[in-house]
Amino acid sequence: MSLGERIKITKRGFGILRKYCPGLAEQKALYETIHSLQPFISVWFSARIVDELINYCRKEYIATYVISLIVINFICTVIQNVLLHVCNEKESQMWNWFEKVFSDKQMSLDYDDLEDVSIQKQRQEVEENLFMFGNGLGQLVWGTSVIVKVFINIFVALLMSGMLFISKSGQEMVDHPIWIVIILGCITLCGFSNYKATRKENSLFMKWCDNSLWFNRTFMFFGHELYTNLERAKDVRIYRQDTLAIKKIEELEEWGNAEKKNSFYMSFFPAAAGFIVGLGNCACYLFVAIKAFLGAYGVGSVVQYISVLTRLGDGIRDFMFMVSDNELYCTHLKKMYDYLDIPNHMYQGSLTVEKREDNEYYIEFRNVSFKYPRTENYVLRNVNLKFKIGEKLAVVGMNGSGKTTFIKMLCRLYDPTEGEILLNNVDIRKYDYKEYMSIFSVVFQDFKLFSFGLGQNVAASFDYNEELAKKCLEKAGFYDRLQRMRKGLETSIYKDLDEEGVEISGGEAQKIALARALYKNAPFIILDEPTAALDPIAEYEVYSKFNEIVQDKTAIYISHRLSSCRFCDVIAVFDDGQIVQRGVHDKLLQDTHGKYYELWKAQAQYYT
Template sequence: MNSIKTQIRHWYLLWHYYKKEFFYFSLAPLAKALLPLLQLYFMARMIDLIVKGRIEDLPTWAIYTVLAIFSSQWIQVIAQGAVNYYTGKIYIKSQHIFSKKYREMDVKTAEDSGTMEALSNIRQNNNTFGFGIEHPLWMAERLIQGIVLIIGSLLLTISFFQQPVQKSEWAYLNGAWFDYGVIGICLCLTGINIYLSQKANDGFIKISDEFKLGNRVASYFQFRMAFQSERFLDSRIYEQDKIMEKTRHSYPFAKGNAFDRYKRQIHGKEVAISAMLSRIQFILIVLLVGAKAYAGAFSIGYLTRYIGSIHQFVIGFGLLAGVILEYRLNIPYAKKAMDFLDIRSDMYTGSLTTEKRTDRKYELEFRGVSFRYPGSENFVLHNLNLRFEIGKRLAIVGQNGSGKTTFIKLLLRFYDPDEGEIMLNGIDIRKYRYDDYLKIFSVVFQDFKLLAYPVGQNIAGSMHYDLEKLNRCIEAVGLTEKIAGWEKGLDTYLYTNVEEDGIEISGGEAQKIAIARALYRDAAFIILDEPTAALDPIAEAEIYERLGDIVSDRSAIFISHRLSSCKFADRILVFDEGRIVQIGSHAELYQGGGKYRQLWDAQARYYQE
């Protein structure tokens, strides 16, 4: 029952996502399959007319023949053109379906190792074997051809069994057992072919894990890593190119590897035996039809028709049976893809909208918040209690692993706390609409990403933007002169991924653009995670001197390992092992000693010596 439900769901999704493709991928093989049947029928009639001396009917049947074949070929050409067009788009659409699903997941689900592994397997199965939801589209040609050939050839062959031989010495050919026996043998040979094909498929499945691993290794080292410009210097110094060369032997198609062994030991034998059995089938069909024609059962004009139609029936049977087996083979892979699309977020999202305040006076508070990552028994944060001061600059410091970034993730509700609650204006943030809650934050993540699009669109996050507002944000981060010096100004593309005349920017410039992007969002809270990590000391000092103008009346939170930046903060939180161990200004914390003083002195001594 579950298998039937899976298949029904599979065909529903296939139709839902690929309506147009399904139509054209069915129409093209339909026209293609009809063509040989039409040729057999009309050519047999015309040869029969010639044999019987009915020459006067030939022009009419010639016209019928031309019109039928032309119509079939015309439909096939039109449909095949559409198939060629959509073939390139199926992969893009498939990537869009799964990437859209992934982007819509909550962070907890998206970062889960099981989710990532599932997505990786789906993409590998699709890229390597073609298996997945859309796989029946690739089988459509053989499926439709098989069905049409079986039905069409049966219609053309019915009269073959109804016409008795005229020569008495060949009377035994009139026995149905003889005709059906020969055709039965041909179908048995087809069954053997199908069995061999299934065994070959099973052999391929057995090496699939080795195949996929080798494919991943080779794809990474040979097709991606080899062309990464940022790796060029390391490759030159540490001779990484030699490692890349050795990975060529991991490629599945390399001699002695998975696919090479499969081709030589399994697939090669299957192809050779199948070809031999197909020849035997054809010989048996020719002998059967030829014997009955010689015995006077029908005229020579029908000889080619019956040979062709019976042979087409056997071919159609083989195609249909092979498609059914292949479809069954694809079901587990399609189910994995459907299971991924069925993943539901377990993060509760409320219905309240955040209050729209022009004065940006939002009150945020952590009340007894503790948190541990899914699957872990160890708490990363312990009993945090904190009220954010409106319009103030808050710095968060601490050693790596002390919980700083996790603190920000909870604030942005990428995860929900295991204990306690986070309040916005006195209401648990889980009761707000998630998309609406996020609008009060602008964030510059430590590993932020910019798009290979014009710099203006990057900052605005939109194709259209307020130019005056954009220029204020650019001026705030000190990029006005830099961008003005580019030939296309705000229309200059970043990087060369999309536009050949795009520009490569430094890490510091990218960081300034990211900060400008956060300013343009104009949110009540601005969060900066290592905002000056890629800047030189002078540029860093410039940013912090401008921090008042940059933040304006926003509440600012920034994480930094450079404690000198904390001087610009109104208040500093010191994290240690998931707890807030100190709170105060730079002067208060420095004079008070403790963890902050320890961190400060550890950095300062390198500048003093």
């Protein structure tokens, strides 16, 4: 990876940090600036104090240096403690904000990419590298301190060590300028050895991370989720799946023991580099001592030069480490950018959807065929269907017949592979996407509610119309339960965010989801198995009030219970991705060779 590309990647990374963790990088940089300058300040004042004690003994100067040192250190310490507290607080929260980076991308992805297994795996690998090891953005945050520390250590150390080479000892060989090159070369060589060791260590670390991803993923499932996920609790106990987990964890432990050699190799190279650095420091200290012995400067300057040369060596080594580490986290950042830069290929129209009081919206499927991305088999084939205004349409068929895909196409979660879908004789792709989505209220079979207030769940918003929310809950059959709730619409659903929240049954949750669809008041309402979790009495109430619930809206109703389709105006029967029959219940039953009759007979035999 070229230097220019790494600079570009790093710059973009800081841009992401500024957006999602504002102030974190800047405050860490300020903290490190003060933290790195403070030792130099202490060394300079200490050197002056030592010189005064040995050579001059001027009490007013000594007092001035001591008081100045104490005051400056006190101010620096106070500022550092404040910044450290702020940085620690923000750094503890940054992982939540990093999750927001992926959440925002998830929301902007085309739905077909969202369901794409390869893209899901791509996101999972990037997330695991970030949240398990800190690779990428985490390293960038921690590397901010290193960048500042490197700059200050090298720049200030060079300034403060200048007199080391200018001061004359009277010995031509010792005072020769070649020693500048030798000392700086020695320090640079130490830094380079540290750079090579870090690169080797990072190379091993990359391989270890790749090998450890499956380990962490497997351990999180068998060692944590299998036991803590309540949805799995019954199966774990009935089938003693914990015994399988224990066996798997033992295998993981064996793998972990075998991988310990990598830890040795990763620690060996920095240790070898540390030995070389120690030799280089000894050479530098020896040069400082010889010049002092020959009278080039006093004892106080010895303290100063030894300290700043050590800092200079640290700065150059940290610079080499920073260059190597930057290459590592740029590799991970690039993988994250590859995911974040997945383009939206769904056509984005600009037409507005006309707001009509009379709900005069027509939708037509015209020769629509569809196959999922990167597959060859068609899920829908030559579907032709036109919705009449206010029509109650039931969609039935066996599992895998194309019913759910048909609904996804209608909501434009997918675009047709062939053919077109029209809204008022205009291709739906030409409409603004959000505008088009606004005309649908949907209750999916796998709907989700949030741990917010009941009213907020119904309105899908923090602000809501109380009267309208109550009316929708009443229509959905939830009003009696609402009356028993002490906080009414302010009652929190579930206890995730509120200890006084209430737990609700699957049937009650389905009623709330139905009320949410009614609250939106869209001209099209889509119900995917809307009574699947309801008891027979509650189901009867929904069916008997169905026309009252949907009123003059166009309703599309998906169900496996054919007896519940009687109240619909038209029934569309799907089979193998095609509409094979269309008509009313009684007429479809007359065709004893039809698919609907076959499905009806298969169900009816269990009720007679």
